[in-house]
Amino acid sequence: MSRAIQKNFRGLRALVMMAPDSNCVTLQQTLLKLGLEVTLARTPPAGEAGPRPFDVIFFDADDGSDAGWDDSTLTDLPLIALIGSEAPSRLARVIHTRAASHILKPVRSSGIFTALLLAVNEHALRMRQRQEMQALHRRLAGRRVVTKAVMRLMTGCGLSEEDAYEWLRREAMQRRIPMEDMARHAIGLGPDPAQDAGSNQGRATRPD
Numbered sequence: 001m002s003r004a005i006q007k008n009f010r011g012l013r014a015l016v017m018m019a020p021d022s023n024c025v026t027l028q029q030t031l032l033k034l035g036l037e038v039t040l041a042r043t044p045p046a047g048e049a050g051p052r053p054f055d056v057i058f059f060d061a062d063d064g065s066d067a068g069w070d071d072s073t074l075t076d077l078p079l080i081a082l083i084g085s086e087a088p089s090r091l092a093r094v095i096h097t098r099a100a101s102h103i104l105k106p107v108r109s110s111g112i113f114t115a116l117l118l119a120v121n122e123h124a125l126r127m128r129q130r131q132e133m134q135a136l137h138r139r140l141a142g143r144r145v146v147t148k149a150v151m152r153l154m155t156g157c158g159l160s161e162e163d164a165y166e167w168l169r170r171e172a173m174q175r176r177i178p179m180e181d182m183a184r185h186a187i188g189l190g191p192d193p194a195q196d197a198g199s200n201q202g203r204a205t206r207p208d
Contacts, residue, residue: 061082080100
């Protein structure tokens with residue numbers, strides 16, 4: 001199923017980091033017409049650890065306004081680069097920021113909505129992919145610890161693979177905890193779930 005494309009940007013908070021020239025004026029006026037709230041600055045506003053109070057950032061790739069941003073800033077928000085020079089060093093900086101879209105200078109009102117639409121939706125896609133990847137890594141880590149616990153029960157208690165897995169599943173169900181947590185306890189990587197719950201009921205017993 002395809003994801004809905006965001007087309008309405010009314011109410012979004014935009015940080016525009018560039019010199020107050022004609023390009024800036026055109027950009028600001030167009031964003032205001034699109035319903036965005038616009039803040040102008042050469043650098044992130046004082047008192048903020050980063051530009052996270054905003055929903056989208058426009059930055060001038062020619063004047064180094066993105067210098068000093070940390071990696072989390074570069075991935076937390078959709079970035080749109082304003083590019084006036086095709087010098088490789090400046091384009092390399094745009095690539096480093098992973099800008100989701102760009103606007104060529106001199107800025108014209110006709111291309112701003114397109115750049116905004118591409119940036120916001122591309123960034124949303126990146127965030128979904130990152131969350132899916134993190135969830136996949138967690139599942140893989142959980143499977144590894146369960147496999148390790150099963151092997152430990154097989155060698156230490158003489159159980160078959162099926163019986164070792166069933167013991168872990170049953171103990172986890174009795175404690176109402178994820179099987180991965182039970183597996184971590186079984187191999188000594190986590191506390192006794194029964195003690196954490198403040199109860200001795202269902203305390204793990206050595207499998208026969």
